[in-house]
Amino acid sequence: MKKIMLIEDDADLYALLKYNLEKEGFQMVGAQTGKGAIDLCRRERPDLILLDIMLPDSDGLDICKGIRARPELAHIPIIFLTARASEADRIVGLELGANDYIVKPFFIRELIARIKIQFRPQSAPQRTLKSGILELDRSSCRVFRDGQEIALTATEFRLLEFLMARPGVVFSREQLLDAVWGHDRAVTDRTVDVYVLRLRQKIELDSTGPGYIRSVRGFGYSFNEMSQAQENSERLASA
Amino acid sequence: MKKIMLIEDDADLYALLKYNLEKEGFQMVGAQTGKGAIDLCRRERPDLILLDIMLPDSDGLDICKGIRARPELAHIPIIFLTARASEADRIVGLELGANDYIVKPFFIRELIARIKIQFRPQSAPQRTLKSGILELDRSSCRVFRDGQEIALTATEFRLLEFLMARPGVVFSREQLLDAVWGHDRAVTDRTVDVYVLRLRQKIELDSTGPGYIRSVRGFGYSFNEMSQAQENSERLASA
DNA sequence: ATAAGCGATTACAAAACTGTCAAACTCAGG
């Protein structure tokens, strides 16, 4: 459960937000004053801070700055809630390290949606390609079969990566040369055959039956799409 | 340099945004139509998408859904630009996976600030990086192996810092030059080899077997991810 | 059945890559 710290001096708005956000499943802690907000933060370690800019005793912008300056708190997302709608106010707020800036009056449901965005795991760009027990990790340039690393050369890796990223699609030798070797390269298309062979020798479990790479007579090659059933049976075969 | 894709049918607004964002240092690509936006995305691989919701030929919400549905594009942040200001519209947009929702008319500078938020590294950089008995302290610019300080030069330190902060990820010599030496620097990529050599001489325990820095033939170098088991055995070996 | 066409396989020489070394260069401080 996520813990949200709410710093807001208007008692009505404070209560309204507390009620609605608790109903949404958040754990709320907070203060109606800016004094000691950073210490409170250090004690409570909230997952997000909702911060009013105009507080009676201190400036929300200063609190934001203070939080961003402490390494142990700096990562906490901050959302400003404020009536200051001028361009300058917005820019300052956002450039001070806030993650969002919501102008009063606002819709509660929009606030909730924007809070959830902060908690949304921003999915990393697809790191790994998987098919059955075969796994290709783009960032580390490694390939695993059933958890065991398979050593591939750079060209082999790029070819496999290209095909695995587009399962089922058939590519001519020329297309593969363009994609993997580069448009300018002057390379015989028979070269592709050799690399497909080398890949097969390294990644296929056995030479009987259809494997990962499919030859399409007269057209080229493709990476075999695997149905769930096939994937399962293969996983068994390797065990 | 970050690449932004702008999909906006209003020619005036399109030109205005293109001009201002290019001035801000972003590389702009775009379309004034929603048709084929996803294909364009796949080709261009932008780092962020600015998306008008009301397009003459298609719905921005559908485009957003389509992008979130493709694994290779799903990670790209999307900011909606729209005149639809109703609560329902905002909620739908945000819950569809958009990262921000800006209502027209808006301030260009606010848009820029909100774009920069998307590019901001979300988690605070760690003060110290550790891997096995190797420890790098960013604030004091020092490196320790098993508590014992290792003297590194500034460039050696930056290279090690860059690699240690991204364990397992392979970088080409060119990427390393960009990151450690700076984009402008005119330096041969053989320089990287020499620094890797020197780093290895300084930080590796012995020259047998794989150490901290992995050479990936044909690609570049990476810092070896260490499993807990490896870390422990290494700690023993050094004791 | 036969020939033609195409993919699979093998072997080999050329090219590329990395680790290493030593020399040249830069630049700040004494």
Add this chain to the structure above:
DNA sequence: CCTGAGTTTGACAGTTTTGTAATCGCTTAT
């Protein structure tokens, strides 16, 4: 101005990777 640490380049050798040609073997069409 000299010195020395830090940086960069070029060269070299050992190894791996790469592309090609030649051959084999299967499939298809005649």
